[in-house]
Amino acid sequence: xxxxxxxxxxxxxxxxxxxxxxxxxxxxxxxxxxxxxLSTAEWRRVFSEASELGVMQLxxxxxxxxxxxxxxxxxxxxxxxxxxxxxxxxxTLLDEDKLRRYRDAGLDHIxxxxxxxxxxxxxxxxxxxxxxxxLEAARLxxxxxxxxxxxxxxxxxxxxxxxxLIALALELGANRLELANTxxxxxxxxxxxxxxxxxxxxxxAEQIAREAIDKYRGQLEIAxxxxxxxxxxxxPCMGGWGRSYICINPTGEVMPCHAASVIPGLSFxxxxxxxxxxxxxxxxxxxxxxxxxxxxxxxxxxxxxxxxFGGCRCQAFMLAGNAAEADPICRLSPHHEIVESMxxxxxxxxxxxRDVKTSRELSKPA
Amino acid sequence: MTANDQWRPRLAARARxxxxxxxxxxxxxxxxxxxxLNETGAAILRACDGMRTTAEIAEELSRNYDRAxxxxxxxxxxxxxxxxxxxxxxx
Numbered sequence: 430x431x432x433x434x435x436x437x438x439x440x441x442x443x444x445x446x447x448x449x450x451x452x453x454x455x456x457x458x459x460x461x462x463x464x465x466x467l468s469t470a471e472w473r474r475v476f477s478e479a480s481e482l483g484v485m486q487l488x489x490x491x492x493x494x495x496x497x498x499x500x501x502x503x504x505x506x507x508x509x510x511x512x513x514x515x516x517x518x519x520x521t522l523l524d525e526d527k528l529r530r531y532r533d534a535g536l537d538h539i540x541x542x543x544x545x546x547x548x549x550x551x552x553x554x555x556x557x558x559x560x561x562x563x564l565e566a567a568r569l570x571x572x573x574x575x576x577x578x579x580x581x582x583x584x585x586x587x588x589x590x591x592x593x594l595i596a597l598a599l600e601l602g603a604n605r606l607e608l609a610n611t612x613x614x615x616x617x618x619x620x621x622x623x624x625x626x627x628x629x630x631x632x633x634a635e636q637i638a639r640e641a642i643d644k645y646r647g648q649l650e651i652a653x654x655x656x657x658x659x660x661x662x663x664x665p666c667m668g669g670w671g672r673s674y675i676c677i678n679p680t681g682e683v684m685p686c687h688a689a690s691v692i693p694g695l696s697f698x699x700x701x702x703x704x705x706x707x708x709x710x711x712x713x714x715x716x717x718x719x720x721x722x723x724x725x726x727x728x729x730x731x732x733x734x735x736x737x738f739g740g741c742r743c744q745a746f747m748l749a750g751n752a753a754e755a756d757p758i759c760r761l762s763p764h765h766e767i768v769e770s771m772x773x774x775x776x777x778x779x780x781x782x783r784d785v786k787t788s789r790e791l792s793k794p795a
Numbered sequence: 796m797t798a799n800d801q802w803r804p805r806l807a808a809r810a811r812x813x814x815x816x817x818x819x820x821x822x823x824x825x826x827x828x829x830x831x832l833n834e835t836g837a838a839i840l841r842a843c844d845g846m847r848t849t850a851e852i853a854e855e856l857s858r859n860y861d862r863a864x865x866x867x868x869x870x871x872x873x874x875x876x877x878x879x880x881x882x883x884x885x886x
Contacts, residue, residue, distance in 0.1 A: 435817060437829070483815075483817045485813065485815070485822060485824055485829055486824065486827070486829070511813055513811060513813070513824040513825075513829075515826060537809070537811060537824075538809055538826050540826070574808060575808075576807070576808045576809030576826065578826055578827075604807075604809055604826075604883060605826060605827075605883075646881060647880065647881050647882075647883055648883070649883075650882070650883055
């Protein structure tokens with residue numbers, strides 16, 4: 430059996446346009462270059478091909494996917510291909526009419542982001558007025574009886590609000606709450622010091638979350654996504670490179686994850702040029718870190734290599750300068766020391782907001 | 796949480812059954828994950844229409860699957876349904 434594994438999940442980044450300016454945004458820092466978005470017909474074809482390839486879960490993501498004028502048609506097509514269809518939205522552009530049309534088109538689930546439990550805190554992070562609009566969106570989502578996941582990216586400025594965030598999720602009738610500690614890529618890497626919680630903050634939040642997970646089991650599912658720097662355990666990133674996830678960016682480039690463009694030397698095939706099945710099976714980028722042939726020590730002989738797949742390739746590149754190294758988050762990595770120095774939490778660090786102007790400035794050739 | 800006699804289970808709004816034509820098995824899909832079901836599991840969940848009690852579901856299955864021991868089967872059905880409910884996928 431030398432064939433490629435079967436993908437289960439497609440993350441479709443429909444656009445990088447977004448009304449929010451979140452300082453932890455996971456879109457690439459040079460996102461302003463990706464303006465030539467796939468057309469309705471191209472996304473429809475991609476969803477059909479993904480379904481034939483075995484994909485079950487579709488995440489319509491962004492940027493802000495609600496900015497796509499063809500979102501209803503895309504949802505409708507995804508459901509016609511029997512994909513479990515999830516809308517990942519900031520919520521500020523939703524209204525009852527749009528939500529009704531999404532529901533009628535067959536949307537299965539909505540994941541709504543909020544930035545904090547208090548307006549001031551949330552809008553400091555989002556960079557625009559947005560908190561009340563999001564709470565209103567959550568109420569409309571509840572009114573139309575959509576299943577709702579509330580997603581909160583957790584960092585130094587909102588980590589003390591975990592109890593209030595849990596209470597808010599219960600009040601809004603969410604089924605699931607993701608307390609997703611910041612993953613330090615893209616804009617979050619630019620803002621690392623400002624976003625990094627202290628050890629004490631993190632341990633406290635984790636303990637509260639663990640207790641709440643048990644307390645609300647069956648009522649509210651709570652996921653606590655680890656902070657790599659403070660957890661000390663390498664994560665099984667994307668469930669392994671090219672194993673079950675496909676991410677397609679707004680211009681149609683096919684990637685194993687949304688951060689992979691940070692690794693130099695990888696070129697991504699586009700769905701504009703090739704069939705998705707061909708790209709999944711034999712594009713060089715998709716095969717670059719598939720399986721374990723690429724591994725060096727300490728991963729190569731590690732008994733955990735089938736569990737954590739050596740951690741995250743992007744993080745290995747960012748921290749060790751080589752994407753084939755063990756993720757330096759791992760204590761066995763020869764580069765683990767660097768993680769220590771990067772745990773510093775900086776209340777004085779300035780915030781760099783994600784917007785087109787800053788994207789242009791940060792991605793100028795050196 | 797235990798199932799009582801009056802419970803008439805049905806799938807939660809966020810959960811959906813889908814036949815996977817590649818692995819040729821029924822899947823229970825929900826946000827961020829999926830459960831692969833064996834034939835019995837799939838038959839149980841298909842019967843969860845909010846109308847039938849767990850006892851009625853078990854009885855129907857014992858007919859379909861030619862299982863004599865109804866008490867054991869009922870216990871297994873309730874156990875399975877409780878597991879799924881604990882994940883918030885049944886109401």
